[in-house]
Amino acid sequence: MSVRTPDALISTCRENGLRATKSLRAILDLLCENDAPLSIQQCAEQSTELAAADTVTLYRLFERLEGVGIVRRIGLHERAAHYVLADALRHRHFVCCTRCGKVEPLDHHCTIGHLEEHVAEDSGYTNLYHELVFYGVCPACGRN
Numbered sequence: 001m002s003v004r005t006p007d008a009l010i011s012t013c014r015e016n017g018l019r020a021t022k023s024l025r026a027i028l029d030l031l032c033e034n035d036a037p038l039s040i041q042q043c044a045e046q047s048t049e050l051a052a053a054d055t056v057t058l059y060r061l062f063e064r065l066e067g068v069g070i071v072r073r074i075g076l077h078e079r080a081a082h083y084v085l086a087d088a089l090r091h092r093h094f095v096c097c098t099r100c101g102k103v104e105p106l107d108h109h110c111t112i113g114h115l116e117e118h119v120a121e122d123s124g125y126t127n128l129y130h131e132l133v134f135y136g137v138c139p140a141c142g143r144n
């Protein structure tokens with residue numbers, strides 16, 4: 001599997017019965033450009049197309065994308081839900097603020113890769129990947 005492009009993702013969406021609307025295209029473009037998980041609010045801030053769209057519609061669109069396995073939801077709850085491409089090739093560690101709900105990618109060297117080998121051996125599962133989320137209070141929230 002190669003790294004996903006917006007065009008390849010659009011095809012997958014069509015195969016799964018999603019209409020290739022301008023909003024869908026704008027969401028996929030943003031997610032492909034960003035390594036950081038994005039909230040719906042952040043998506044709207046970065047795209048005039050999405051800023052003009054109805055928030056409830058965007059929530060439903062993200063839910064459908066999650067349902068067909070194209071995006072994954074990370075974060076605390078509905079208000080602070082963040083989305084990233086569910087790209088198994090990209091390995092992901094995140095930190096999430098329990099006060100404001102912000103989610104940021106961590107860029108550190110992964111030290112638990114060997115665990116995957118153990119899990120593969122013990123479970124017989126193949127194509128393993130992992131996602132790791134640390135929770136805490138971000139610097140901005142810690143100052144208040």
Ligand SMILES: [Zn+2]
Binds near residue numbers: 097098101139140
């Ligand atoms: Zn915070």
Ligand SMILES: [Zn+2]
Binds near residue numbers: 091092111112130132
């Ligand atoms: Zn890791």
